[in-house]
Amino acid sequence: MTHPRLHPARPDLAADHLEGIVEAERFVEPVDMQVTAGVTAIRREPRDDGPMDTQALFGETFAVLEERAGWAWGYSRHDGYVGWIDMAALSQSMAPVTHRVSALRTYLFSEPDLKSAPLCLLSMNSKIAAGERDGRFIDAGGRGWVFEGHLVPLGTHAPDFVAVAEQFVGTPYLWGGKESLGLDCSGLIQTALEASGINVLRDTDMQEAEFAERFTAIAVDAPRQRGDIVFWKGHVGIMTDSNRLLHANATFMATVSEPVAETERRAAENDSPVTSVIRIEG
Template identity: 60%
Template sequence: MTDRRTTPARADLAASFLEGQVKADRFVDPVDKQIARSAIWLRAKPSDDAPVDTQLLFGEVFAVLEEKDGWAWGFARNDGYVGYVRSEALSDEVLLATHRVSALRTYVFPEPDLKCEPSQLISLNARVSAGRRDGRYVEVIGTGWVPDAHITPINASEPDFVAVAERFLGTPYLWGGKTSLGLDCSALVQLALEAAGIPAPRDTDLQEVELGGRWRHLEFDMPKRRGDLVFWKGHVGIMLDGELLLHANAHHMATAMEPVTEAIERIEASAGPVTSLFRRAR
């Protein structure tokens, strides 16, 4: 059985690269478009009332397989997540990303002047195509200007993904969110790892499977250390040290840190016991 989150295939339509692997009435080549808004919702169905799955950030590329009635169906090139987004949020022109946002969030200004009214707010790991420089500002081609201190070359990596995650402390919990204005547990992990140059899927179960194939598995009674990932069914957190866990969670409705023993006791009552403990292989 295919996973609709990661397999761009329906009974009537599928991506051409899946021909011979899945059944569909027809197969089409994806057409790349680019997210032109700060962040947009991706949904399982083409309706504003449909539950949200995740967000796509400014500058991300979305591979479109169908556009109909104001909705585009396709998949994110970044992590392969499949779903529907509003067509109006997509740009036909796809600019090569030269930099990514390294600050938690940054304003985009119409001119390289801090006294201008900003046009939008873009978040950590948003992708930008940098142009001219003017003082302390860099042009985001086709969009405006951002402080140069808030972006970094696209191939630059943070040395410590845990330090990236710690910057989200206090951020409101938001199911499907991927920004410092609101995010969920798996987004916290994915964003922090991505900033450190470590690819990871979007959802907790997918992360547990994929990272479990690349990271070292530990028995849970082993001493823990900074950067270990703790998984439950439907939840994940990051160890800050041997005792404290950082996680975006619906109990605190925020990204919070707490003793891992307290989190285990509480989560076990609703979601069951810890399912995995991983440590990145060096």
């Protein structure tokens, strides 16, 4: 996809794999770095108050193309999203990940002891390089200890992405968020599907285009069922049954489940009808 948010190219600099495709003053081979903060913002500009477009979770890889005054410009290896990350959240030491967090959230402890000082919170789909076991805790590649009951090996998937999404009910709405303490509508979709073994793009417009190609579109006025994904311009939610929609939204500033008729009524008042309904099967 050539969307600017997924296109690591500027007039002065671009990723080397784009040479011959785009014009830039120079092309650079990315340097992979690993996120070692519990979560970190991918920002549009290299400053602490720069707009946050998305987030990177512990253990994910960020391909760095430029370092500038404590900031790294590049793209996420997870979903291709381009932006700036605070260098303090990254490490050049790469630990191959083996497990992901399956709980809504869990602590990264300083020692294999529930009474030890927590280093940070890890949200669902954070990834660790599992080392030795000590009691009920797993070493996270020398970066702390995680309760083993909150981890599953990579490749172990939740059977029902809707049930995963339902765990986020009550989570505050956060533009650009994809963590258990705050997320937006498309962040909820991406997170729930990843936990179920389906990797998708990040933003609503990207998801709608991608889903139309990968999955089954049904008529917007057709009867709906659990798991159907409903799109509006700039918004998306998941049907939990034939009548209710689960979505992170700015109306309630939270993830809520409500009658889809109410969602559609509010959207219609803003001249925003349903644009597509996608059924994810198989």
